[in-house]
C-alpha cells in the first residue's frame with residue numbers, strides 16, 4: 001500500500017453532467033483493457049474494445065434512473081474522472097462506475113473527494129436515506145477509499161461472482177447520518 005495521502009494537496013473536484021458527444025472520447029482513453037472495463041463497470045454483455053454505440057449502451061446514458069458525471073478539477077476544469085448515480089428506490093441510490101481517469105493519479109485522494117461530492121449530490125434528495133455501491137473484494141484501494149467516506153460492508157451482502165472473471169464483489173452502504 002502506498003503512503004497515506006494528505007488531503008490538503010488534493011485537487012477539489014466538481015461534478016458536471018456527462019455529455020456523450022463531448023466526453024465519451026475522454027472516458028474511452030481511460031479504460032484500456034477488458035480488465036479495466038470490468039473493474040470499473042462490473043460484469044456486462046460487452047467485450048473490450050467497445051464501439052461508441054456499445055459504450056452508450058454500457059453506460060445507460062438514456063436511462064432516466066442513471067445520472068452520469070464527469071469529475072473535473074475545480075481550479076481549471078481539467079477532466080479527472082467519471083461516475084454515475086443510479087436510483088434504486090425512492091430512498092436508496094447507488095454509486096456506479098467510479099473512475100479516477102489516469103492511473104498515475106489514483107491513490108492521491110481524488111477518489112475520496114469525488115465520492116464526497118457524489119454523496120452530497122445524492123443527499124440533496126430529501127427522500128434519500130442510504131447510498132450503496134458494489135466493489136470487487138480484491139480492489140483494496142477502492143474499498144479503503146469508500147470506508148474513509150463512511151461506507152461499511154453491508155451485513156447481508158453475499159459475494160457475487162463476476163460472469164467474466166473469477167472476481168467476487170461485495171456491497172458497501174452508508175446512511176445519511178454518518179459524519180466523516
Ligand SMILES: CC(C)(COP(=O)(O)OP(=O)(O)OC[C@H]1O[C@@H](n2cnc3c(N)ncnc32)[C@H](O)[C@@H]1OP(=O)(O)O)[C@@H](O)C(=O)NCCC(=O)NCCS
Pocket residue numbers: 001002003004005039040041097098099100101105106107108109110111112113134135136139140141142144145148
Ligand atoms: C477506486 C478509485 C476511484 C479510488 O480513487 P483514488 O483516488 O485512487 O482513491 P483515494 O486516493 O481517495 O483513496 C484510496 C486510499 O487507498 C489507499 N491505497 C492506495 N493503494 C492501495 C492499495 N494497493 N491497497 C490498499 N489501499 C491503498 C490510499 O493511500 C488511500 O488511502 P489514504 O487516504 O489513507 O492514503 C480509483 O482508484 C480508480 O479509479 N480505480 C480504477 C477503477 C475502479 O477500481 N473503480 C472502482 C469501481 S467500484
